[in-house]
Amino acid sequence: MKFKLTAAALILVMLAALFPAGRQTAQAETASPGPVYDLTGYKIYKGNTAQINPADEVTLRLSVNQKGGAPKELSLQIDDSSSFYGKDGNVLDLNKAGVDYSGASFTVDLPVVYSGSGQKLTVSFLPDGGSPETQSLTITQAVPVKPAATPTPTPVDTTKFVPKLAVAGGGDVPSGEAGGMLTLALPIKNGSSNAARSVTVTLEPGDAAKIPFEAGVVNLSQTIDQINPGETRAAAFNLKLRSDAAAGVYALKLNYAFTNAAGDPFTSSEGLYIKVTNSSVPARISLVSVSQTPAEAVPGQKVKLAVRIANDGTVPSGNVRVTLTGLKADGFALSGDTGSRRIASIAGGGTQEAVFSLTAAAGLAGGSQPLGVRLDYKDESGAAVSDESPIFIPVRQTEGAAPAAVVIDKLISPESVMLPGDRFNVGFRLVNSGGVKAQNVKVSVTSDKELIPVTLSNVIVPSLAPGASKALSFKLAVAPDAATRNYPVSIAVEYDVVQAGQTVKNTLQQYVGVYVQGKGAATASPEALKTVPRIIVSRYAVQPGQVAAGKEAAVELALLNTSSLMGVSNIKLTVTSDDGTFTIDGSNTLFIESLPSRGTVQRALKVRAKPDAEPKVYSLTLNLDYEDAKGNPYTSKETVSLPVVQENRLNAGEVTVGGEAYPGQPVPLSMEFYNMGKAVLYNLMVTVEGEGFQSANGSYYVGNFASGRSDTFQPTITANAPGELKGEVVFAFEDAAGTRSEIRKPFKVTVMEAPPAPDMSGAQPEQPLEAGGKSALRKYLPYGLAALAVLAGAVTALVLRRRRRRRKEMELDDDF
Incomplete structure (x- = not known):
């Protein structure tokens, strides 16, 4: 027992030597082999230097030794297990705080608040590009609420320490060509004083219906382990742009998922834009040329017709259908063939040919006979496009047919493609192959408005003798806005011949086609490529x-x-x-x-x-x-x-009855009405309608009823029988757009029984006036009252009519 007491006393003496009473101590409680940073001590720079109570704010000046060289950026973070928390946040950016940490030792002023539990201060050094280093100090001036042996730290809301991530800098919008690769190198910067850890950056389209890159791209998510305060890390995305992506600016969305140093999760997002250019020209199918074998169709025989089409764009086109139109039994008909061909694909700038087998009718006249070629396909947006062009097939004149006296031969027309602004000649020779003279020969050359005559389009040849010929030439120009297609040029000849002493008029017509390559086509000249989208x-x-x-x-x-x-x-x-x-x-x-x-x-x-x-x-x-x-x-x-x-606001007052009503006796009615709206009521007509009565002055045409005007309607009605009489005053009018409206105002009139007529059939004994005077007056009193009512109604109608006439005269005076 004595040996045990001696050993315990010896241990107490050693502990007292290590920890003298009343001395401030500062030591590292965590020892890691070879730390870069070492806390060597502290002192209370601001606040109560003798004692730190719970919730006290003090500034601790920490002494730090630094090994291995100073980093470019350095932050100090207070650990959540500390007895202190930062007054302005748990992370202190030493650069922003103006701390010079370039030497082997330096001091840091750290403003903190004491939580009231324990005496330990634990901090982590966060160097740029280095590993975090954690150090601890015991602040002996701190007086905890509870014994230090069982500290209860005050909870700290760490969710308020939110890192802020965003793409740094402005610059130009990233741009790429459709069909190529676009690399997005995005500099992600932490603009807060809180470190972001386990950062995931995800890229997604802003509009799911408009995705400019190809489906199946798998590198739309990038992971970054940590982004310290003020640090910038790169996230790269490689996008394969769709070849058919329309040129324009596309919106994308950048999503962030990350945690702070305490492990609290956060998410945020921001928008960014990319620009896609597309120099390709959309597919456009046009008719290039038409040829036939033999060169002139023979009536009653077969002919092979070859139609050549071209894709004037740079983008391939598929599923093109070529159809012949204008086929008929007495002209050109199909010969064991179909009138339609499907071409699977035409490369950009390429051509394809469709061949049809036809038969010329036996009685087909010589010259040029028209047909049509229709091209059906879909453009880059999927919309159906249909384009039809006329073509002309030369037909040989057979020996058995009756030749015309005047024919056209040696026809010359452009063989190459014409462009907007080009000029060309249509030439031919008129030949009188008949045996009589042709007189008053009129030649006319006409076409669509896109082919403009440069010379006169009508020529008169007074006469053409048998066997004689006349060479003619007409110059035309292509309009600047001409579209791509084959334009027909009509040559019409009218002439007179004398047969059996009579003048007979004859006509001849022939066609020639001129192919024009309009603006916007890929194969056109540089001038023709200057098109203006509208x-x-x-x-x-x-x-x-x-x-x-x-x-x-x-x-x-x-x-x-x-x-x-x-x-x-x-x-x-x-x-x-x-x-x-x-x-x-x-x-x-x-x-x-x-x-x-x-x-x-x-x-x-x-x-x-x-x-x-x-x-x-x-x-x-x-x-x-x-x-x-x-x-x-x-x-x-x-x-x-x-x-x-304007809203129509026609207001009508109540119908006023001018006296008592009896069957067969006219009674006047009166109603005032007003235009309380801001629009004129046109063609206003007021009428009275109903059953069981006849009306006089039952309609009143007011005309155009201006805003603010008032007027009075004064019909007279005569009831057919006693009882309750029902009717309506109807207002019908039109607004400025001609829309008709109708307003009905109902009214009721009580019709009393007519008083009995006096019995005049027999003589009555004379009654003394004194005794029977009152009885006689009572007998004739209803007749007198009815007469007075009629008279009062007539007077009232007359006064109201004069008043209405005077009001109209005053309104006319105001107009003038």
Whole structure:
């Protein structure tokens, strides 16, 4: 027992030597072999230096030794297990705090709040590019609420330490060519004072219906282990752009998932944009040439017709159908063949040929006979395209047929493709192959408006002797806006011949085709490639059909890209009302990302007409700004017409009955009415309707009833029988748009029984006046009252009529 007490005393003496009373101690409680940072001590720089109580705020000046060189960036983070937490957050950026840590030792001023539990301060050093180092100190001035042996740390809400991740910098929008690879190297920066760990960056399309890259891309998610405060790390995505992606700007979404140092999970996202360019020209199928074997069809024999078509774009086209039109029994008919061919695919800039077997009718006249070629295919947007061109097949004149006196031979026309602005000649020779003289020969050359005559298109040859000939030539030019197709040129000849002493008129007509390569085709000249895509309003509707003044209406617009070759993008639609009649609810600017060639897009907006707008049609202006595939800017202006109407407010007073009503006795009625609206009521007619009575002055044509006017309707009715009489005063009128409206005002009139007539059949004994005077007066009193009522009604009608006439005269004076 004595030995045990001696050993215990010896241990206490050794502990006392190691920890002298009243001395501040600072030691590292965690020893890691060869730390980069070492806390060597501290002192209380601000606050109570003798004692630190719970919730006290103090600034500790920490002494730090640094080994291995100073990093570029360094942060100090207070561990959640510490007895202290940061006054302004648990992470301190030494660069932002102005701490010079370039030497082998330095000091850090750390503002903290004491939690009231324990005496330990644990911090982690977070160097840029290095591993975190954790050190601990015992702050002996801290006085815990409970004994240090069983510390109960105050919970700290670590969810408020949120890292903030975003793509750093601005710069140009990343751009790539359709069909190629686009590498997105995104610099992800932590702009907060809290470290982000286990960072996952995911890329997804902003609009699932418009994905510019190919399906099956698997590298749309990147993982980064940690992004320290102020640090920037890169995330790279390799995207294979679709070859058919329309040129334009596409919205993408960048999603972040990460945790802070305490392991609290967070998510955030931001938008970014990429630009896709597409220099390819959409597929466009056109007719190139037509040839036949033999060179001239012989009536009654077969002929092979070869139709050559070309893809004027750079993008391949598939499922093209070539169909012959104009086939008939007395002209050209199919010979064991079908009139349609399907071509599976035509490469960009390539050509294909379809051959048809035909038979010329036995009685087919010589010259050029027309047929048609229709091309059906789908453009890049999937819309069906159909294009038909006329062709002409030369037919040989047979020996058995009766030849015309005048024929056309040595016909010359362009064999090459014509471009907009080109000029060409159509030449031929008129030959009188008959045995009589042709007189008053008139030659006319006509075509569609895209082929413009340069020389006179009509020529008169006074006479052409038998066997004589006349060479003629006509010059034409291709219009600048000519489309790609085969244009027919008609040669018409009219002449007179004398047969059996009579003048007989004869006609001859022949056709020649001129192929024009219009603007926008890939094989055209550089000048022909300068096409202007245009956006127009192809359809619009107003709901309801008219805009009521002061109220809202919906306007639905359909915008069409009229170009068949070029799509447009970055479309800004600005809606304005030049005269201020309409206001646009919400924004008056709409953005449309892209619109393919021949494509249509629907947009809706809400407008409100000002309350005092006059009822008529107003214009709404649509200003369009957009770009083509090469980024060239364009502007256009469209207008739509919106009818505005004012609400009709015709108010009518009560029907006034001018006296008591008896069967067969006329009684006057009166009603005042007012136009309390802001619009003129046109062709106003007031009538009285009902059963059981006849009317006098039962209709009143007011005409155009202006705003603010009032008037009176004064019919007279005569009841057929006693009882309750029901009727209606009807107001019928039209508004400014011609829409007819009707308002009915009901009324009731009680018709009393007529008093009995006096008995005049027999003589009555004379009664003394004194005794029977009252009885006689009572007998004739109802007749007198009825007469007085009729008289009063007539006087009232006369006064009201004069008053109405005087009011109209005053309104006429005001108009003048």
